[in-house]
Amino acid sequence: MVRRSLTAALERLLALEVEATEARRLAGRLRFASLPSPATIEGFDFDAAAGVDPALIGELATCRYLETATNVLLIGPPGTGKTHLAIGATLPGATWQRCRTHYAANLMSTCPKSSWPWVKTMLHSVYDQPDTDAVNAQFDRLLDAVADKLPAVADHLEAARADVLAFTSFPKEVWRQIWSNNPNERLNREIRRRTDVVGIFPDRTSIIRLVGAVLAEQHDEWAEGRRYLALDVLGRSRLTAVPDAQEVTTPQLPALSA
Numbered sequence: 235m236v237r238r239s240l241t242a243a244l245e246r247l248l249a250l251e252v253e254a255t256e257a258r259r260l261a262g263r264l265r266f267a268s269l270p271s272p273a274t275i276e277g278f279d280f281d282a283a284a285g286v287d288p289a290l291i292g293e294l295a296t297c298r299y300l301e302t303a304t305n306v307l308l309i310g311p312p313g314t315g316k317t318h319l320a321i322g323a324t325l326p327g328a329t330w331q332r333c334r335t336h337y338a339a340n341l342m343s344t345c346p347k348s349s350w351p352w353v354k355t356m357l358h359s360v361y362d363q364p365d366t367d368a369v370n371a372q373f374d375r376l377l378d379a380v381a382d383k384l385p386a387v388a389d390h391l392e393a394a395r396a397d398v399l400a401f402t403s404f405p406k407e408v409w410r411q412i413w414s415n416n417p418n419e420r421l422n423r424e425i426r427r428r429t430d431v432v433g434i435f436p437d438r439t440s441i442i443r444l445v446g447a448v449l450a451e452q453h454d455e456w457a458e459g460r461r462y463l464a465l466d467v468l469g470r471s472r473l474t475a476v477p478d479a480q481e482v483t484t485p486q487l488p489a490l491s492a
Contacts, residue, residue, distance in 0.1 A: 275322040294323040332397035333415045366402040
């Protein structure tokens, strides 16, 4: 019988706790996403879809098409598993970003009122950093500042670190658009304001007509006026420096038909 040291046992317990935390976090994200089904590539019935190439689906599951900015098109009649494949191929590469405004409100609930001003200032300073390394370094300084004085705040920050700093895995040009969903909040607030003016609607059609008009107006503004993600910003964010002037070739993925 092999006897493990206390340190090894503690490391194993911590690893199990981290795995359980990640599993709970993923389950919560999936519930929030409201996907039609918990689809995975492993659960797809390739025998029932004769036109689907398992090797091609395996390539999609690696999510390399995200790194190469390759378009993927799923073509086929209803009921052939396109939604299943789309979820299974994209979910592993998806990133969850927690809105900075909403997270600050959640953090404030665990922080004493007298300490909140300086904690809030340090939290906001995390988002003011010029690059990914500086963001993580400032977040570490925030953790060090609250570790002894405010252990509950430190635990809250540590647990939410991956979600709060997910924007750093994207190009800096789109950080501002990713770390907050304030545009959606403003849209929801405008819908509430318009519906509160009417008060009671005579039928379902009337509220759809009013809310639909608000959504159409916002759509036109985002499409032609203040685009949420402007094309020039997206273009700059896709420019990637290639070290040592090596040529990078993008594999051509054929259109998938099912």
